[in-house]
Amino acid sequence: MTKHVLHGWGRTAPSVADVVSPTSEADVITHLATSAHVIARGLGRSYGDAAQLGGGLVLDNRSLRGISPVDADGLVTVGAGVSIDELLSVTMPLGWFVPVTPGTRQVTMGGAVAADVHGKGHHKDGSFGNHVRSMRLVTPVGARTVTPEQDADLFWATMGGMGLTGVVTEITLQMRKIETDRVLVDTDRHKNLDSVMDAMLTGDVHYNYSVAWVDCMTKGASMGRAILERGNHATAADVTELRLQGPTPPKLAVPFNAPSGILNPLSIKIFNEAWFRKAPSHEERAPKTLSTFFHPLDGVKDWNRFYGRKGFVQYQFAVPDAAGETVTTAIDRLSSSGVPSFLAVLKRFGAGNPGPLSFPMPGWTLALDLPVGPSKLPGILDQLDELVLAAGGRIYFAKDARLDPAKAAAMYPRLPEFRRIQAQVDPEHKLTSDLARRLELIGK
Ligand SMILES: Cc1cc2nc3c(=O)[nH]c(=O)nc-3n(C[C@H](O)[C@H](O)[C@H](O)COP(=O)(O)OP(=O)(O)OC[C@H]3O[C@@H](n4cnc5c(N)ncnc54)[C@H](O)[C@@H]3O)c2cc1C
Structure with a gap:
């Protein structure tokens, strides 16, 4: 057991914890039995304080x-510490892809379950939990196999439960058959936010995957100009060369923290402009590798160092369809405030899961990357919280580093139900995290 300073991908709010690396379910059982306060950790790709526990024990899984x-049916059983990257390296050459992947492959199975991650195909495929057939879960009252059929309450509370219902040690996942390692991508540049949102509302239904990269630094008629990329898996008939290669490793790395101040409104405007110009104004069925389409950021190792020592906040919210104007208002507030923001990611959501802490809801989700620094930033994000709450929306816990407990409870009205299920498997409240303490997610 060694002490470590841990933080999330955004590198804000570090805390010190004892860290151990269990190698078996029996190890996990022992650690849960002998420790006062515990939380699981995967690859630390949640942005805020979900996978850390100041003064407690962190299980690096x-x-x-x-x-x-x-x-033959595409079922695979995987250890909770295996990453999507590692899984795909084995399964892609055999023609199996994960049915849901977040914007990075560097997440573990345990982290994917705990956040119930979503990808670019939520409107068609739902989130990760929709494809998990069973899991081994070690709770403070014992280890068990949990399925949506036999233990529905605990299964769904664990999907999106941010590690607070137990430690996942293994999952059985339904994979997706693919014929090639390519996606056929249609790309369109949109002059403003209204245009791209209209296109998504009317056209996403024709695509398995859809994502818009929105420029939050433009104002007026071009506010929220965007690049919309939508695609479907290429079949064998679509390609001239039949290939099924695993993911491509990163080609570049950021070796040290960038000096503070390198990211400012001017440098980000220049980056966003270059990104926008680089995209074709209209292109159809361009074959892209799965790595390029799904995980463009994985091409650069440790890219979060680019934000310097102070780190950055990712602010991601979901709002229902009826509140689409919340997306417009949020981008308008940001662009007129002058607070720098890299390209935001806008996606459509389908129905959420039965879980009490499920994040998705039918409608929109917007994720903003914001360097820590500008004095206006906390005030603007507080205003955005109010806006999201008034629209019946919510903030994504896997990205959060700053919400307060009252707003969290209002955004997740089924939190009492989650606490009840959590208390059944953890009556002494051993499972907790900096996130759970900050947002009062579990009972006292
Ligand atoms: C570049 C980038 C892009 C991203 N894009 C998306 C996206 O498109 N969609 C999306 O949904 N998310 C996205 N994320 C967030 C990421 O998918 C989630 O935060 C995910 O949970 C990270 O997995 P991890 O293994 O790094 O877990 P960690 O960050 O280490 O932990 C996250 C949570 O999982 C819990 N946990 C970890 N392992 C276990 C276990 N074995 N048992 C129980 N609980 C466990 C932790 O306690 C914690 O609450 C992105 C993150 C990055 C950095």
Whole structure:
């Protein structure tokens, strides 16, 4: 057991904890039995304080390994510490892809379950939990196999439960059959936010995957100009060369923290402009590798260092369809405030999961990357919280580093139900995290 300073991907709010690396379910059982306060950690890709626990014990689960053969129906059993990257390296050459992937492959199975991650295909495929058939879960009252059929309350509370219902040691996942390692992508540049939102509302139904990269530094008639990328898996008939290669490793790395001040309104405007110009104004069925389409940021290792020592906040919210104007207002507030923001990511959501802390809801989700620094930033984000709340929306816990407990409870009205299920498997409240303490997610 060693002491470590831990933080999330945004590198804000570090805290010091004892860290151990269990290698088996039996190890996890022992640690839960002998420790006062515990939380699981995967690859630390949640942005805020979800996978850390100041003064407590953090189980670094990356050593929970193992990938079974994929059976004829596409079922695979995977250790909770295996990343999507590692899983795809094994399964893609055999023609199996994960049905849901977030914007990075560097997340573990445990982290994907705990955040119930979503990808560019939520409007078609739902989130990660929709494809998990069973999992081994170690709780303070014992280890068990949990399925949506036999233990529905605990299964769904664990999906999106941010590690607070137990430690996942293994999952059985339904994979997706693919014929090639390409996606056929249609790209369109949109002159403003209204235009791209209209296109998504009317056209996303024709695509398995859809994402818009929105420029939040433009104002007036071009406020929220965007690049919309939508695609479907290429079949064998669509390509001249039949290939099924695993993910491509990063080509670049950021070796040290960038000096503070390098990211300012001017430098970000220049970056956003270059990104916008680089995209074709209209292109159809361009074959892209799965890595390029799904995980463009994985091409640069440790890219979060680019934000310097102070780090950055990712602010992601979901709002229902009826409140689409909240997206417009949020981008308008940001662009007129002059607070720098890299390209925002706008996606459509389908229905959420039965889980009490499920984040998605039918409608829109917007994710903003904001360097910490500008004095106006906290005030603007507080205003955005109010806006999201008034629209019946919510903030994503996997990205959050700053929400307060009252707003969290209002955004997640089924929090009491989550607390009840959590208390059944953790009556002494051993499972907690900096996030859970800050937002009062579990009972006292
Ligand atoms: C570049 C980038 C892009 C991203 N894009 C998306 C996206 O498109 N969609 C999306 O949904 N998310 C996205 N994320 C967020 C990321 O998918 C989630 O935060 C995910 O949970 C991270 O997994 P991890 O293994 O790094 O977990 P950690 O960050 O280490 O932990 C996250 C949570 O999972 C819990 N946990 C970890 N392992 C276990 C376990 N074995 N058992 C129980 N609980 C466990 C932790 O306690 C914590 O609450 C992105 C993150 C990055 C950095």
